[in-house]
Amino acid sequence: MSEGTQAPTENAAETKPEGDAAAAPPQKEMKSVVLTGFGGVKMVKVLQKPEPTAKEGEVLVRVKACGVNFPDLMVRQGVMDHPPKTPVIMGFECSGIVEAVGENTTGFSVGDRVIGFTNYGAWAELAAIPSNHVFKMPDNMSFQDGAALVMNYVTAYVLLFDLANLRKGHSVLVHSVGGGVGHAITQLCKTVEDVTVFGTASSHKHDAIKANVSHLFDHSTDYAQEIRKINSEGVDIVLDCLCAEDTNRGINLIKPMGKYLLYGSSNIVTGETKSFFSFAKSWWQVDKVSPIKLFDENKMIGGFQLRRLVFNQGQHTYVRDIVNKLFALYNSAKINPTVDSVWAFEDVGEAMQKIHDRKNIGKLILDPTAQPKPKSASTEKAAEGTKENSTDKKDDAGSGGD
Template sequence: MRALLSRAPGGPETLELADLPDPAAGKGQVVVAVRACAINYPDVLIIEDKYQFRPERPFAPGGEIAGTIESIGGGVEGWQVGDRVMGVIGHGGLATRIAVDAHRLYRLPDARSFAEGAALILTYATTIHALLDRGRLSAGQSLLVLGAAGGVGLAAIELGKAYGARVVAAVSSEEKAAAATAAGADATIVYARAPFDKDQSRALAEQFKAAGGRGGFDVIYDPVGGDYAEPALRSIAWEGRYLVVGFPAGIPKLPLNLTLLKSCDVCGVFWGAFAARDPDANQRHVETLFRLWEDGRIAPRVTQRFSFERGGEAIATMAARGAIGKLVVEIES
C-alpha cells in the first residue's frame, strides 16, 4: 500500500509519499480500499501538532473516507467484502488501504459517488449536533453563519433552512456569497479580511446587527474565530446561542460583559467527543442526515478534486482558507 505520511511536524510540504506493508483487519475491524478522502481543517492542524490529538508518527492525515471493504476481521457482522462504505476515522485516510473499526463505517448508497460519501459525515454531523443540541435552533428563528462557504458553513446553511430558520451567510468574497446563496441562504454579508482595528471591528458589528434586525440572531454559528467573533457576538439576540466551532482565523478573546447584557450562551461544539460520549444520539443524527440527503435537502458540494499525489496541495488549499465547499483527494487503490 501507499500512504502520504507526516514524519515530523510541519506544513503540507513536509508530507512524503511512501510504500508500507498492507494492513490486516484485527478483531472488530475491516480493511477498506480507500477511493476518496475528504480534507478538513483538522488535517491542517494535525500535521503541525496543533490539533487536540497527536497520533504517533509516522501517520497519514485524512479523517474522512469512502471506499470498499477488502477484508473482514473476527467478530464483524453485517458487512461483506465489496461493500461500499463511508466514515470518519480520525486520521490515516490519505492511504490506499486502512484497517478501520467496523462501527465507524456507514453504508454508502449506490447512487452516491465515493467523493460525495467522503464529504458528508464530518461537516454535517458536526453541524446538526451544533444547531440542534447546542444551539436549540427551531423554525422561525434567525441564524448567522460565519465562514459560510466552507464545508461546515454550507452544511449550516442547508440544515438551518431544513429546520425552518432564516439564514444569513457571512463570507469573504462575492464568489463565496454566490455559493452561499446557491445553498439556500436568505441573505449574505461580504466582510473584509482580518485583522481589524477598533473602527473596522465596530463597522463589522454594525453590518451584522443590520442583517440580524431589531431582535438580533437567535443562533450564531462560528467556525472561523479570530477578529470576526466579537462583532458577531454583538449582533446576538436576547438569550441567543453563540456556537464555537473552530478557529482558522485565531482563538478570539470575547468580552464577557456582552454575555451578561444579552443573557446569551457561548457554547462549545466538539462533535468527536459528543459522538464518543453519546453514540446513540449521534447515530440518530446520522440517520436524519441520510434521510435529508436522500430527500435532496442537503448535498455535500465537492468543488475541487485532487489526485493522491497532490494530497498535500489539497491540505495547503484548506490552510489558505480559499476552499469553497469540500476538497476531496481521489485515490486509486
C-alpha cells in the same frame, strides 16, 4: 555402521538451508499520505506503508475517496490539542468498499459500500476502521459524496438541531459559509421554514454562494454592524469556526435566549507553519466570559468538537443516529454535498494550500486512484521535498500508525 552412528533419514536429507524455511512472504504495501513531522506542506509525503489487516471489531476498507478538512491543516502545523505522534497517516474520513471483516465484527460483509470516520489513517489505499465508526452508504450515493458527508454534515446537524434548537423564524450567522461545513449548515437551514441565514465569506466567493444565504457579507468588513442594520436585536444563533475577535462579535450579536456556538478556531492558521503569535492572539482577543453576565442577558454559550465527541467521549451511537437521519435527507434530495475538486494523493500539498488560501467552494476530495497533475520542471523543482514517490523506500518514517 559403527555403534552410535545414525544413518541420515529422508527428512534430514531434504532439509533446506537454515533461514530459507523460515522466510516469510514479503508484506504487502499501500500508498499513503503520511505526516512525517509538524510544519509546512513539505512534511506531508506520499509513501509506501504496510497494508493493515482487519483486527477484531474492525472493518478493512478499500478506499475510493477521502475528505480533506481544515483541521487537517491544523494537524499538519501541530496546532491541534493533543497532536498525534508522527509519523502518522493523515485523514479523518473516507469512503470505499469493504475488503475484509475482522473477527466478532457484525453488520458488514465483503463488498459493502461504506463511509468510515477515523482517528487518523483515512488517507491511504486501505484503512482498518472500528466498526462503530463505519456506516453503510445509500445505494444512490457516490463515493465522493460519501467522503464529503460525515464530518461536515454531522457537525452542522448537531450544531443546528441538538445544540442551537433551530426553529421556524430563527436567524443564524454562519462564518466561512463557502466551505464544506458552511454549505452543510445552509442546506440544513433550508429544511426549516422561514430561517434567515447571514453568512460571511471572502469576497471572491460571493457570486458562487450568494444564493445559499439570505444576506452575505465580506468577512473583512464590519459585518456585525451590517447585521444590526437589518436585525436591530441581532440573531438567534451564531455558529463560529473562527474564534478570536469573531467570538466577541458573535456573543455580542446574539439576542436574549440566543446561542453562540464555537466549533473551530481557523483564525490561528495564518502562515504555512505554526505561528505562536497567531495562536496566542486568537485566545488573547477573546473576552473573559462572565456567567453572571450571561445570566443577566439570557444568553447561552457552548462549543462542539465532533472528533473529541466520538473518539474521546465514546458517543458513536449518538453519531450513528445522526448519520442515519442525514442519509434520509440525502435520499429525499434535501441535502447534497458540494464537492469543490478532486485531487490525487501526490497533489495533496496543492489541495491543502487551496484550503489554506480559503479558495475552496465546498469540499476537497482525495482519490487514491487519481493520476497526479503533470508538472513542469520548474514546478517539480519548487515542490521537491513536498512529496516523495510512492515507491520510495528510503524514508525511515516507521509504520505510520498512531
